[in-house]
Amino acid sequence: MKYLAAYLLATLGGKAEPTKEDVIAVLESVDAEVDQEKIALLITNMAGKSMEEVLEAGRGKMASMPSAGAAAGPAATTAAVVEEESEEEEEESEEDSDLMGGLF
Structure with a gap:
């Protein structure tokens, strides 16, 4: 969850598609532990998707x-x-x- 939160914060900071380094920078700024594999998986899963698209898909799941x-x-x-x-x-x-x- 913290990796997704860091990704969202990087997005709010102006990065349309944050990189692995962007997410790591956010996490390290609050002295959080960093798992490189989880971040790589997140970046791979988010590639080519807009935040609006991802959030809308989440809303659809929550509706059920x-x-x-x-x-x-x-x-x-x-x-x-x-x-x-x-x-x-x-x-x-x-x-x-x-x-x-x-x-x-």
């Missing part, structure tokens, strides 16, 4: 993904389970203090 409302269902269920568990722990804690005669 579930929406945020559908994804919130499992998260809401998980939150309810966690809340229920914490309520049970509070009840157990109150029972324990009752057994001790209210010492604590």
Whole structure:
């Protein structure tokens, strides 16, 4: 992901088709580790493609993904389970203090 981000930053910096050296320069400017093979693969895959074309293809893929409302269902269920568990722990804690005669 960092390689693609560096590529995008180089594009925003005015390079229509950033080179391997451009991407490396961006990464080294923030002291990031550089994997030459991954950068070479990125440059090869991006050759001859405009950023607009790549981003549009990504939007098309994202359109088939579930929406945020559908994804919130499992998260809401998980939150309810966690809340229920914490309520049970509070009840157990109150029972324990009752057994001790209210010492604590």
